[in-house]
Amino acid sequence: MTERDEYRVALALPGRQVLVTGASGSAQLPRVTVPKWSRPAEQLTMSIAERWHVQCVVIDFFRDKSMTQPSAIAEVLTKEWGFGKSDLAAVELRDISGRDLSEVERTALEAILTGDPGDRGPFSRLGWVGDVKSWIKASVYDHEVEFSEHIRQLNAGGNFALVRLATKRGPAYWMKAVGEPNTHEFTVTTNLARTHRDFMPPVVCARSDWNAWVMEEVGQPLNSSSPLSECERAVTGLAAMQKHVVDRAQELLLLGCVDQRMENLRSHVDEVVEYLEDAMGRQTTTKVPRIAQARLRELGRVLRDACCRMQELEIPDSLTHNDINPGNILSDGSRCVFTDWCEASVGNPFLTFEHLVRWLSRDRDRPQAWSGQLGTIYKSSWRDVVSEGQIERAFVLTPLLAVLACLYGRGTWLTSPVRHDARFQGYSRSLARHMDRAAQDARLLEALCQ
Numbered sequence: 001m002t003e004r005d006e007y008r009v010a011l012a013l014p015g016r017q018v019l020v021t022g023a024s025g026s027a028q029l030p031r032v033t034v035p036k037w038s039r040p041a042e043q044l045t046m047s048i049a050e051r052w053h054v055q056c057v058v059i060d061f062f063r064d065k066s067m068t069q070p071s072a073i074a075e076v077l078t079k080e081w082g083f084g085k086s087d088l089a090a091v092e093l094r095d096i097s098g099r100d101l102s103e104v105e106r107t108a109l110e111a112i113l114t115g116d117p118g119d120r121g122p123f124s125r126l127g128w129v130g131d132v133k134s135w136i137k138a139s140v141y142d143h144e145v146e147f148s149e150h151i152r153q154l155n156a157g158g159n160f161a162l163v164r165l166a167t168k169r170g171p172a173y174w175m176k177a178v179g180e181p182n183t184h185e186f187t188v189t190t191n192l193a194r195t196h197r198d199f200m201p202p203v204v205c206a207r208s209d210w211n212a213w214v215m216e217e218v219g220q221p222l223n224s225s226s227p228l229s230e231c232e233r234a235v236t237g238l239a240a241m242q243k244h245v246v247d248r249a250q251e252l253l254l255l256g257c258v259d260q261r262m263e264n265l266r267s268h269v270d271e272v273v274e275y276l277e278d279a280m281g282r283q284t285t286t287k288v289p290r291i292a293q294a295r296l297r298e299l300g301r302v303l304r305d306a307c308c309r310m311q312e313l314e315i316p317d318s319l320t321h322n323d324i325n326p327g328n329i330l331s332d333g334s335r336c337v338f339t340d341w342c343e344a345s346v347g348n349p350f351l352t353f354e355h356l357v358r359w360l361s362r363d364r365d366r367p368q369a370w371s372g373q374l375g376t377i378y379k380s381s382w383r384d385v386v387s388e389g390q391i392e393r394a395f396v397l398t399p400l401l402a403v404l405a406c407l408y409g410r411g412t413w414l415t416s417p418v419r420h421d422a423r424f425q426g427y428s429r430s431l432a433r434h435m436d437r438a439a440q441d442a443r444l445l446e447a448l449c450q
Helices: 040-052 103-113 128-139 184-195 228-244 249-255 262-267 269-281 293-312 349-361 367-382 388-408 422-439 442-449
Strands: 004-013 017-020 031-035 056-062 071-076 089-092 147-155 161-167 173-177 203-207 212-216 258-260 318-321 329-331 336-338 344-347
Touching (some): 031 040, 040 056, 056 103, 056 147, 071 103, 128 161, 128 173, 128 203, 128 212, 184 203, 184 212, 228 318, 228 367, 262 269, 269 293, 349 367, 367 388
Parallel strands (some): 258 344
Antiparallel strands (some): 004 031, 017 089, 147 161, 318 344
């Protein structure tokens, strides 16, 4: 069975009231369960709509250690709704007992309901969705924007938001806002959209005080059933975008892209291997064997050698996307654009292709044929920049180095509490096994011995 989390949800109405379940004297916040590890904002809004036929948007989450369940506040957006006919009733916040709401939560909820959220962030308040709609309407000049009632919310929090606002005519709009530690995504995205319009969804408006931007929806994400022609278009577009910023590493780094150039990756191999040794030592499952310490240290040597060999090829550094997947590639049938640049980096461009082709060829009947065809397309796009020999030698090194780049990420986890998180340790062990398999490839070993 799928693991689930249960939330206590305060459904906020105009006039500082909230909706509860239960008879008078036993009022409780509605309970909503969502799959663990899912997007809670999206799951909560979907579950509330399905159960009570009411549309809402999650305002913020609260996690008080004195309570066994997390809680959330959501603003009810449905205007004509007979909640009296359901199992919900409107009450004042003071009517909810202390058994169902801690004092810390009550104080935070009261502040939000009264319009004084303090420093919780610009989206920890009622009415922000309406403000965003007004902002978009004032920013679109070529046609009148008329929103429908449909809203899809993926992320929520005081400083974070990701919502899709549907319209009655014309394209939908996506609004995204980021807080620490992801504020760099605002600068990266808005600048890339300005300088790479052919490869990004159009940015309609942006606000630095919110670290928020609005993009016009372009097409649909690729998926496991996307035809080869669309995947080829994505690969061609990726190469064209990367070639457009060849040798502009410093400019990209100043925007907030992380440094994943070979020299920097190589300088952190020892730290990564040391961490993997510790993570392997903490493995409790017996379903897969641990990688021995001696093998991990040998793997570190192979990684360092591979970084050096890739540097020697002198392939120019460019923009890389360290979270590339079909969901971040939108196609309208004639072109592909790329989104979600939180993990934008500067490094060997071929590593991003390796990540992408793994996604695009998985779950196919003939994955090797798919990856081979897409590899041919990508290679041909680079032949006017680097030689055939450079490309072929680089492609031998990329399966191993792409996993290293994925594990290293922004590198901040090396010195943050994330390194102690059990889920991250399991993720790291999984990537270590991928690197171990890639490091045993005969072609790679031959290349490192030359």
